[in-house]
Amino acid sequence: MVKVTLKSDAQNLDEVIVVAYGTAKKSSFTGSAAVIKADKIVSGSKESFDKALSGKMAGVRTASATGDPGSMAEINIRGVGSISASKSPLYVIDGVVTKADDDMNYYGKTQSVLSTLNPEDIESMTVLKDAAAAVYGARAANGVVLVTTKKGNLGAPKISYSGTFGITDEVSRAKMLNAYQYGKLWNAVRAADPTDTSINPLTDLFQADELSTMRGLNYDLLDKYWKAAFTQQHSVNLSGATERASYFAGISFFDQDGNLGKLDYNRWNYRAGVDVKISKWLKANLQVSGDYGKQNKPNVKVGGT
Numbered sequence: 001m002v003k004v005t006l007k008s009d010a011q012n013l014d015e016v017i018v019v020a021y022g023t024a025k026k027s028s029f030t031g032s033a034a035v036i037k038a039d040k041i042v043s044g045s046k047e048s049f050d051k052a053l054s055g056k057m058a059g060v061r062t063a064s065a066t067g068d069p070g071s072m073a074e075i076n077i078r079g080v081g082s083i084s085a086s087k088s089p090l091y092v093i094d095g096v097v098t099k100a101d102d103d104m105n106y107y108g109k110t111q112s113v114l115s116t117l118n119p120e121d122i123e124s125m126t127v128l129k130d131a132a133a134a135v136y137g138a139r140a141a142n143g144v145v146l147v148t149t150k151k152g153n154l155g156a157p158k159i160s161y162s163g164t165f166g167i168t169d170e171v172s173r174a175k176m177l178n179a180y181q182y183g184k185l186w187n188a189v190r191a192a193d194p195t196d197t198s199i200n201p202l203t204d205l206f207q208a209d210e211l212s213t214m215r216g217l218n219y220d221l222l223d224k225y226w227k228a229a230f231t232q233q234h235s236v237n238l239s240g241a242t243e244r245a246s247y248f249a250g251i252s253f254f255d256q257d258g259n260l261g262k263l264d265y266n267r268w269n270y271r272a273g274v275d276v277k278i279s280k281w282l283k284a285n286l287q288v289s290g291d292y293g294k295q296n297k298p299n300v301k302v303g304g305t
Helices: 130-140 179-190 208-214 221-225
Strands: 016-019 022-025 032-037 060-064 073-077 090-093 096-099 122-129 144-149 155-168 229-241 245-257 264-279 282-296
Touching: 090 130, 122 130, 130 144, 179 208
Parallel strands: 090 144
Antiparallel strands: 016 022, 032 122, 060 073, 090 096, 122 144, 155 229, 229 245, 245 264, 264 282
């Protein structure tokens, strides 16, 4: 017989989490919410916050449609949502409400607001699920992502730097057919049904002389153009605070190469904020942020003008 005894974690229950327009202790919060701190965020991918979040929260799914440099990761809370309607959650960054498809449209695609937010600037994030997000109304049908950015701590100004370098390369490569093998396979598939009268053996199948020529027409595109891709990220932050004011400013640069052709992505982020205590009952806050990114991607349009 196995005896199991559960003990309460008082420290965890006293943790303060951001909930809607205020804060609450976990011990008194009855909704469904998940919290992730700054150290967990920056321990993952530095490319963007949405990808750094991958696999770190229960009930939160992140998925990227492609592996292109600068590709977006879609965030879904509690499943994939409606097939036709928007599946993105509501984002609230330092109290400012926004949706991913309201104002973020890069390269003809909707981009997650968090994908352009430097992970180094984030203090914590809370995900409100199900009924816990009801305070934001119908617009929070797909859940709410609450982001709190870093602020200055009391003391002298501090300057911090963070940088990473990485490399992306293939682990292994599948063996490809050569031209002759492809031609033989094509003939076998096309002529598989002897009753199919729509096939012209002279024009729809490779002839013997063509197959003979194809033995010496082997060309491996991947072998010629594939290369290792390099990634780098640099971030510089300045923070500090006095009894009357706190401030934080940061700038970051991210660059990612592709493995084939001229596929690359680079992005600059900046964020600055100051909190001033004017009197016992009045505080003022000012924040400025922005980003600039450039992405080179393949032209996959077929036909048209």
